[in-house]
Amino acid sequence: MTQSTVQTQTLSLSPGRRAWLRFKRNKLGYWSLLVFSCMVALSLCAELISNDRPLVVRYQGQTYYPVLNEYPEKTFGGDFATPTDYLDPFIRQVLSQDGNWAIFAPNPYGYKTLNYFAKEPNPSRPTKENLLGTDDRGRDLLAQLIYGFRVSVLFALALTISGTLLGIVTGAIQGFFGGRIDLAFQRFIEIWGSMPELYLLIIFSAVFAPSILLLLVLLSLFGWMGLSDYVRAEFLRNRQLDYVRAARALGVSNWRIITRHVLPNSMTPVVTFLPFRMSGAILALTSLDFLGLGVPPGTPSLGELLLQGKNSIDAWWISVFTFLVLVITLLLLTFMGDALRDALDPRKADQDYQVEGSP
Amino acid sequence: MTLLRVSNMRVSFGNKEVVKGIDFSIAPGEKLALVGESGSGKTVTALSLLGLLGNGRCSGTVHFNGASGTLDLFSLSEQAIRAIRGQEIAMIFQEPMTALNPLFSIGNQIAEVVQLKLGLKPAQAAKIAIELLEQTGMPEPARRANAFPHQLSGGQRQRAMIAMALACKPRLLLADEPTTALDVSVRAQILDLLQALQKETGMAVLMITHDLHLVRKFADRVAVMENGHLVESGSVAEVFANAQQPYTQKLIDSTPTRDPLEAAATPGPALLEAKDVKVDYPVQLPGWRGWFKKGSFTAVHHASFSIARGRTLGVIGESGSGKSSLALAVLGLHPQGGQISFDGQGWGKDKLSDQKIRRSMQVVFQDPFSSLSPRMTVAEIVGEGLLVHHAELSPEQRQQRVLQTLAEVGLTEAQFPNLLARYPHEFSGGQRQRVAIARALIVDPRLLVLDEPTSALDVTIQKQVLSLLQGLQRTRGLSYLLITHDVAVIRAMAHDVLVMKDGQVVEMGPTKDVLDTSQHPYTQTLIAAST
Numbered sequence: 070m071t072q073s074t075v076q077t078q079t080l081s082l083s084p085g086r087r088a089w090l091r092f093k094r095n096k097l098g099y100w101s102l103l104v105f106s107c108m109v110a111l112s113l114c115a116e117l118i119s120n121d122r123p124l125v126v127r128y129q130g131q132t133y134y135p136v137l138n139e140y141p142e143k144t145f146g147g148d149f150a151t152p153t154d155y156l157d158p159f160i161r162q163v164l165s166q167d168g169n170w171a172i173f174a175p176n177p178y179g180y181k182t183l184n185y186f187a188k189e190p191n192p193s194r195p196t197k198e199n200l201l202g203t204d205d206r207g208r209d210l211l212a213q214l215i216y217g218f219r220v221s222v223l224f225a226l227a228l229t230i231s232g233t234l235l236g237i238v239t240g241a242i243q244g245f246f247g248g249r250i251d252l253a254f255q256r257f258i259e260i261w262g263s264m265p266e267l268y269l270l271i272i273f274s275a276v277f278a279p280s281i282l283l284l285l286v287l288l289s290l291f292g293w294m295g296l297s298d299y300v301r302a303e304f305l306r307n308r309q310l311d312y313v314r315a316a317r318a319l320g321v322s323n324w325r326i327i328t329r330h331v332l333p334n335s336m337t338p339v340v341t342f343l344p345f346r347m348s349g350a351i352l353a354l355t356s357l358d359f360l361g362l363g364v365p366p367g368t369p370s371l372g373e374l375l376l377q378g379k380n381s382i383d384a385w386w387i388s389v390f391t392f393l394v395l396v397i398t399l400l401l402l403t404f405m406g407d408a409l410r411d412a413l414d415p416r417k418a419d420q421d422y423q424v425e426g427s428p
Numbered sequence: 429m430t431l432l433r434v435s436n437m438r439v440s441f442g443n444k445e446v447v448k449g450i451d452f453s454i455a456p457g458e459k460l461a462l463v464g465e466s467g468s469g470k471t472v473t474a475l476s477l478l479g480l481l482g483n484g485r486c487s488g489t490v491h492f493n494g495a496s497g498t499l500d501l502f503s504l505s506e507q508a509i510r511a512i513r514g515q516e517i518a519m520i521f522q523e524p525m526t527a528l529n530p531l532f533s534i535g536n537q538i539a540e541v542v543q544l545k546l547g548l549k550p551a552q553a554a555k556i557a558i559e560l561l562e563q564t565g566m567p568e569p570a571r572r573a574n575a576f577p578h579q580l581s582g583g584q585r586q587r588a589m590i591a592m593a594l595a596c597k598p599r600l601l602l603a604d605e606p607t608t609a610l611d612v613s614v615r616a617q618i619l620d621l622l623q624a625l626q627k628e629t630g631m632a633v634l635m636i637t638h639d640l641h642l643v644r645k646f647a648d649r650v651a652v653m654e655n656g657h658l659v660e661s662g663s664v665a666e667v668f669a670n671a672q673q674p675y676t677q678k679l680i681d682s683t684p685t686r687d688p689l690e691a692a693a694t695p696g697p698a699l700l701e702a703k704d705v706k707v708d709y710p711v712q713l714p715g716w717r718g719w720f721k722k723g724s725f726t727a728v729h730h731a732s733f734s735i736a737r738g739r740t741l742g743v744i745g746e747s748g749s750g751k752s753s754l755a756l757a758v759l760g761l762h763p764q765g766g767q768i769s770f771d772g773q774g775w776g777k778d779k780l781s782d783q784k785i786r787r788s789m790q791v792v793f794q795d796p797f798s799s800l801s802p803r804m805t806v807a808e809i810v811g812e813g814l815l816v817h818h819a820e821l822s823p824e825q826r827q828q829r830v831l832q833t834l835a836e837v838g839l840t841e842a843q844f845p846n847l848l849a850r851y852p853h854e855f856s857g858g859q860r861q862r863v864a865i866a867r868a869l870i871v872d873p874r875l876l877v878l879d880e881p882t883s884a885l886d887v888t889i890q891k892q893v894l895s896l897l898q899g900l901q902r903t904r905g906l907s908y909l910l911i912t913h914d915v916a917v918i919r920a921m922a923h924d925v926l927v928m929k930d931g932q933v934v935e936m937g938p939t940k941d942v943l944d945t946s947q948h949p950y951t952q953t954l955i956a957a958s959t
Contacts, residue, residue: 082851083805083851310798310799311793311795311798312798312799314761314793315791315793315868316812317761318786318790319790319812319813319867319871320783320787320817322816329808330801333803
């Protein structure tokens with residue numbers, strides 16, 4: 070008996086775990102997942118990477134944490150009670166006197182920071198101070214991209230989760246109970262799906278004050294239908310399989326049959342579509358921002374940057390860098406989705422099983 | 429002179445060898461049967477002869493005496509072997525529904541072969557297609573040629589497949605389980621047809637099968653495969669009379685033996701009593717009427733029967749006879765008109781009494797692959813019934829019960845380390861069926877509904893599972909409602925038998941009486957087909 074058969078005998082792998090191992094074997098998808106996770110993790114600590122306030126300040130023997138608290142300028146010997154502008158040459162000079170020091174974030178600009186002391190007119194091309202240049206209001210492009218990426222990814226995650234949950238619940242109800250419920254729900258989906266989503270968004274953004282939450286709710290309301298159909302089909306197939314019949318014959322309740330038997334066996338399309346839904350959500354947010362229907366002004370956003378790039382075509386750095394961030398993000402998600410689809414492909418799973426071999 | 433000589437043939441997928449160096453030969457006009465259980469490599473052998481394996485790697489030599497001299501099939505180019513396929517070597521498959529293209533009429537599909545291989549004009553080809561269909565005994569061939577596969581019965585589809593295979597008068601016909609997917613009474617007809625056509629055309633036949641009845645009836649010589657090796661070959665009479673290898677003996681000896689609990693001649697009070705059971709399914713009415721009203725199709729007409737404690741009622745019938753619908757109705761999983769009372773209780777009175785019946789009436793299904801959820805461990809699958817009916821048990825007690833029940837069906841930790849945490853995919857078909865039986869047994873039922881419990885299993889495994897069921901009946905005093913299409917299973921297991929055809933009960937009585945002195949012609953054809 071070979072090593073591998075001994076291993077499969079002692080170690081029992083659940084189907085989910087075997088799919089994960091197959092996913093890991095796909096180098097491109099696996100590395101995409103790692104890189105994307107790192108990017109998200111870094112963007113979540115954006116305040117430590119790109120911030121106009123120093124992380125730590127030592128001034129006259131006392132330690133301040135401007136990244137957490139706001140200090141008036143008077144604290145550091147300034148004239149006003151307004152919050153300190155740490156990029157002001159006067160404050161910089163004070164903080165570099167002997168005994169005093171300040172540790173700045175690697176990129177000393179926040180997403181709202183206007184660089185009043187830039188040497189070039191706005192938008193400024195990439196310089197030593199603004200590594201990727203500034204936008205037309207003098208805000209640092211790198212900071213905008215970091216925060217914009219964060220907003221996009223978090224928004225996409227929220228939209229994916231809400232859309233997936235709605236899709237699973239509605240699909241499960243239709244597929245499991247079938248009959249009249251299914252029929253009624255299908256007609257409802259047909260009507261709901263033929264509503265002009267974009268115009269509704271325009272109308273709503275005119276009626277209500279634009280906010281990320283409103284956008285999330287509106288997009289969720291229209292984003293669940295595709296997935297719902299897949300889940301419904303899986304439920305329709307699985308509910309008439311023998312193991313569900315056997316559970317019914319045992320007297321297991323509907324709720325337990327759904328959660329324990331049918332749902333785990335119907336998750337394949339849900340999981341396969343996750344990365345593609347993410348990339349779809351990022352694209353949707355970007356396009357809405359580009360049209361000016363998205364997040365409220367002042368929120369860092371990739372779509373708004375693209376619009377700026379379009380308006381000031383000479384400032385090539387705005388379009389090029391924003392475009393690169395978008396392309397890389399979407400590519401990574403697509404690679405992950407590809408790998409995931411392969412990992413969950415039942416035909417590949419069978420092949421895998423044959424090659425690994427039963428004893 | 430030989431028609432086909434295979435020497436040292438090996439086939440492998442990835443790094444797994446499936447066929448491990450086999451040699452055999454077929455003479456012109458000879459009928460060779462290749463016998464073995466599933467996974468023994470017999471279908472792979474046939475497919476590799478025609479280069480139809482896709483990603484499999486073949487080695488060895490296959491000499492074929494064709495019209496244009498001797499060829500080595502394994503060294504031919506794709507183009508050259510395409511000329512052989514259909515023209516010199518033809519093939520028919522197990523499942524005619526999937527082997528025929530659903531979008532073309534069968535006449536069209538047969539004519540295509542003739543046009544392609546013989547270069548005939550469409551009109552001529554269509555005429556020949558009808559002649560070929562007539563040859564295979566298809567009733568009304570001219571009309572049927574325009575039929576699509578779904579409009580034909582299983583037997584007619586297989587006839588169409590045979591007509592297509594014989595279109596170019598091949599020298600060798602590969603028949604891969606040609607009758608397995610068909611009903612018993614149709615099997616005999618198809619086999620007779622193949623026999624007659626073989627005699628008429630003088631072609632050789634390589635028949636791949638797991639059914640030894642078929643071998644005995646059909647073949648001249650037999651070759652037995654086990655695990656990719658050819659373990660024994662010889663003339664049919666010789667091998668059956670005097671098998672040398674233990675594996676061959678096991679195969680021949682695998683007809684299930686009768687060993688049930690022979691209870692007192694007068695059965696006790698009835699445990700399950702069914703009166704006038706009628707099962708309907710809604711069907712779509714044609715045209716606009718279907719918008720407002722649903723028609724109904726009656727799958728079971730007024731079936732009445734009873735089962736006593738410790739006895740087995742066998743229900744036998746072909747596919748579509750309504751026997752599985754009857755099982756679902758008895759289990760209370762499908763609404764029915766009529767009376768079913770289990771121990772004096774009927775379905776649907778209230779939730780509590782239904783739950784009580786569920787606990788005493790359990791089911792084992794046919795397909796061991798779809799009857800276990802692939803995402804649950806053995807402990808979860810078997811323990812489920814306890815969660816429902818004995819919620820008071822602690823996890824340790826539950827595990828104890830699960831292990832006990834698994835041991836009862838012959839699955840132990842000693843044999844399968846880490847048994848409880850295993851998933852169904854790690855078990856073979858027979859072992860999965862044992863897990864399914866354990867799931868049913870754990871709630872201490874008094875009646876088991878067995879819906880074709882062994883028809884998806886290999887013959888030797890079938891015998892083991894049946895003897896397990898007989899043992900359980902003896903130790904636990906279980907009653908069985910056994911549904912099957914296989915007369916041998918009924919013979920081995922049932923005390924009483926009920927014969928169903930098109931939803932009607934045509935005959936009922938003690939097994940011996942019904943099987944030995946059957947009154948109804950339908951029962952007689954079933955029995956004749958199985959011996």
